[in-house]
Structures are given as C-alpha cells and as structure tokens.
Amino acid sequence: MSAAATAGPPMAVEEPLFRILLIEDDAGDALLVEELLHDTGLRFELTTRATLAEARTALAAGPVDCILLDLHLPDVSGIDALVSVRGTAPRTAVIVLTGMSEAQAGADAMAAGAQDYLVKGKVEADLLRRTVRYAVYRSRTERANAEAQAAQFRAEENARLERGLLPQPMLDTSTVRVTTRYLPGAAMTLLGGDFLDVVEGDDGLLHAVVGDVSGHGPDAAALGVCLRIAWRSLILGGHRGDDLLHLMERILIAERGRHPLFATCTLLTLDQDAGTVTLHLAGHHEPLLTTAGGTEQLTVAHGIALGIAPGLRGWPSTVVSLPPEGALTVYTDGLTEGHNGTQGDRLGVENLLALMDSLPPTDPATHLDLLIKETNALNAGRHSDDLAVLRLDWGGTHRS
Structure with a gap:
C-alpha cells in the first residue's frame, strides 16, 4: 500500500x-x-x-x-x-x-x-x-x-601521509626548480601508494625518485612512505643505481608481509654541469623532456618492477644528454590511464604529449595544474587512480 x-x-x-x-x-x-x-x-x-x-x-x-x-x-x-x-x-x-x-x-x-x-x-x-x-x-x-568528522579525519591522515609521501626537497646549491603535484584516487579518500622525493647529494648532483605501489588504501600508502624514506636514506648513504634498487626491493619484500604488493619507480640523477640525466626504470614509464621545440618521451632502457621477481635484479642505466634549458616530467600512470574524452580509449602518452604542447606558455606550477585539470576534464571526472607528478626545470624561463 x-x-x-x-x-x-x-x-x-x-x-x-x-x-x-x-x-x-x-x-x-x-x-x-x-x-x-x-x-x-x-x-x-x-x-x-x-x-x-x-x-x-x-x-x-x-x-x-x-x-x-x-x-x-x-x-x-x-x-x-x-x-x-x-x-x-x-x-x-x-x-x-x-x-x-x-x-x-x-x-x-x-x-x-x-x-x-x-x-x-x-x-x-x-x-x-x-x-x-x-x-x-x-x-x-x-x-x-x-561526515564532517570523517572528512576531518581524512584531512588529518592525508596531511600525515603527505609529509611521508611528498617531503620537502633537500636542495642546497642546485638551481633546478622542483614542482610536484599529488592527487588521491578519488574524492574524499586517503592518499595512496604513489610517492616522490628530490635530494641534492654531497656530490652536488640532483637525485629524484617517483614511484607507484600497486593497489590503493592504507597498506599501499604505508609501503609508499617506507620506500620513499628508504630511498632518501640510501641516497644520502651513497647508494646509487642498480645497488639502490636492489636494497629498495629487499625493504619492499620485508615490509609488504603477506600482501602481494609490488612497486614501479623511476630513479634519475641530474648533472647540470655535464648536461646529462642518468635514468633507471623499474617497471615504470619513461620521463618526458620539454624544450622550446615541444615535449617528447625519452628512450630509456627498462627493468622489472620491484617485488615481481625478487633477486633477479637487472635495472640498466640510461644516460641522456640535456639541452641548456628545459624540463623533465616524471609521473605515475594516473595521468595517462584516464579516458580520452568521448572517444572511450585511454589518454595514453601520445595524447598526453599533444595536450602538454597545446597548453599556453606559463610557469611550471600553473602548467602542471592546467595539465591535471585538462586530463580530468577529458576523463569526465572519473579520476580513479592515484597521481603523482614531478617536474624539474633548469636553465631559466622557457616555454612550458
């Protein structure tokens, strides 16, 4: 009735x-x-x-x-x-x-x-x-x-996680401009397992990492914090390249427990004096290089993600010559896995490059904000994966 x-x-x-x-x-x-x-x-x-x-x-x-x-x-x-x-x-x-x-x-x-x-x-x-x-x-x-209490709790937890996942860069004399952005996988959620860090070593070189722990939620976030802190400690302790990734993998395996988590990451070492960047990829995609002529994806040798085949090792290094002025962008796959508007397919790297070049010239922070805004608009607000972006600019002001 x-x-x-x-x-x-x-x-x-x-x-x-x-x-x-x-x-x-x-x-x-x-x-x-x-x-x-x-x-x-x-x-x-x-x-x-x-x-x-x-x-x-x-x-x-x-x-x-x-x-x-x-x-x-x-x-x-x-x-x-x-x-x-x-x-x-x-x-x-x-x-x-x-x-x-x-x-x-x-x-x-x-x-x-x-x-x-x-x-x-x-x-x-x-x-x-x-x-x-x-x-x-x-x-x-x-x-x-x-709901207000839950929102406050999430904000407080995000603030604590952000300090662990997105620390302040440790820079001394470097003139490289560091810009970072982070988005959780969905509205009103905790930060996930993406992480990044930038450290200037005693050798005067700029070292950076961008990583992505599989999965979402507190377990992935906790492991991301652990790996980020381990990376910074190991870098400051003088570890580099293949040896550094091997130690990070050992830490991942010890800390993940029974959870089948793995992590992808990009390591880079920027030498401004030599005009080169040395890259190691562990299951991660290639960084993007922006110059006055536009943006392109670098060609870099690949290695396996951390935790997939423990002990296999084998993360080859790639040295890339850099122009006197430019920017490197390293990102997690939350930036490219969204939909490309009404076409139904994924945005992908090719469309991301075109989008980056179509944005108006502006400062790095505004450029990243516009890029994330446009990718979200193309994805019709269906943002579901965590997103971390690191941009390094050198050589003065140039087209973004």
Whole structure:
C-alpha cells in the first residue's frame, strides 16, 4: 500500500516532503498510522510493508527519510528488528512503534539507535508530526556531523601521509626548480601508494625518485612512505643505481608481509654541469623532456618492477644528454590511464604529449595544474587512480 498526500491547511512552499516507510504487519494499525499522518499536515509519501524482507526491498528501491517500525514482525522481533533495519538503512531516521504494555521497549530501542519511539494508542497527530520532523532532523544532523568528522579525519591522515609521501626537497646549491603535484584516487579518500622525493647529494648532483605501489588504501600508502624514506636514506648513504634498487626491493619484500604488493619507480640523477640525466626504470614509464621545440618521451632502457621477481635484479642505466634549458616530467600512470574524452580509449602518452604542447606558455606550477585539470576534464571526472607528478626545470624561463 502506498499513498501520497497533503492534509490540513495549505503548506508553505518550503515545507519538505517526507518519504516514510511504515513496517507494520497489522493492517488495522497500518491504517491508523496512515490516517494520523494525514492529520499531521505533513507533506509525505507513505509506503507500507508487512515484513522485514519486504522492507529491505523497498529500501533498496529508493531513498527514505523516516522509518516507522513495529517491533513485532513475522520474520523478526524485538530489538533484533531495529538492529536489522539500522543495518539495512544506517543513515535513515527510525521511529519505533511499541505497545502500551512495553514500557521498557522504547528506551531500549533508543539505546540501540532509534531516533525516537511512539506508543500505539497514545499517539496524536501533533505528537506524530513533531516526532517525525525531529527524528529526520536529528538523523540528518548526526549524519552531517559524522561526515564532517570523517572528512576531518581524512584531512588529518592525508596531511600525515603527505609529509611521508611528498617531503620537502633537500636542495642546497642546485638551481633546478622542483614542482610536484599529488592527487588521491578519488574524492574524499586517503592518499595512496604513489610517492616522490628530490635530494641534492654531497656530490652536488640532483637525485629524484617517483614511484607507484600497486593497489590503493592504507597498506599501499604505508609501503609508499617506507620506500620513499628508504630511498632518501640510501641516497644520502651513497647508494646509487642498480645497488639502490636492489636494497629498495629487499625493504619492499620485508615490509609488504603477506600482501602481494609490488612497486614501479623511476630513479634519475641530474648533472647540470655535464648536461646529462642518468635514468633507471623499474617497471615504470619513461620521463618526458620539454624544450622550446615541444615535449617528447625519452628512450630509456627498462627493468622489472620491484617485488615481481625478487633477486633477479637487472635495472640498466640510461644516460641522456640535456639541452641548456628545459624540463623533465616524471609521473605515475594516473595521468595517462584516464579516458580520452568521448572517444572511450585511454589518454595514453601520445595524447598526453599533444595536450602538454597545446597548453599556453606559463610557469611550471600553473602548467602542471592546467595539465591535471585538462586530463580530468577529458576523463569526465572519473579520476580513479592515484597521481603523482614531478617536474624539474633548469636553465631559466622557457616555454612550458
């Protein structure tokens, strides 16, 4: 049985519509509740179901603002009925209907999560009106507070993770401009397992890493923090290239435990005096080089991702000559795996290069912001993978 009604005097435009689900197996009691709702003056849509199983189907079909629940149903009874309903619709206001002989049932129901309770046979229209309005208001307020607290918790966790995943570059005399950006895989989520770091060594060379731990969530993020800190410590300790990646892989295997996680990464060492960059790829894609003539993907020898075949090693180095002025961009695959507009295919490196060259000349930070904004627009907001980008600029101001 369903009903949509407006009763009593004309209501103001601002009067909300309450979508009410009555779970009551007694047809007579259900009719009395419907008549009382008509007398309240509330704008409401009423759906009545006789069992918990039928109520679950109704809840799955569409949103409900308030549930009026009889505690004695054919398929569940007592507080178990409330617990079951709350489990099915945890964000919906629940008002319990009790019998006159159940003095303690209402208090027990509120302790178990109901917003309020009403005693059958003692309910008048004004009381029902106030109870429904207050229960819905209280439920929405509790939900808003919970969401605000969850958002604050995520922000605090992200701040802590960001300090671990995205540290301040350690630069002394280097004139290279470092620009970084990071996006979690989806809105309102914790940072994931992508990481990056930049350190100027005692040798005067600029060392950088960009990595991506497989998977998402706290396990990947924790491993990403661990690998980033390990990389910085090992770089400062004088480890380089194949030896450095071997030690990082050993740390990954020890820290991942039983989780089948692996990591890809790019290591680079920039020598401004020699005009070269030395690159090691561990399952990662090639960096991009931007000059006055445009952007291209570098040709770099590949090695296997960390943790895929422990002990195999074999991460060859590639030395690339650099122009007097330019920029290197190293990124994780969240930048290229989104959709390329309405075409349905992935953006890919080729389209990314064209997009980078189509952006107006600007400073590196603005350029990265525009690039990420455009890739997200092409992906129609369906950003699902973590994204980390590192850009290194040298030789003065040039076309971005």
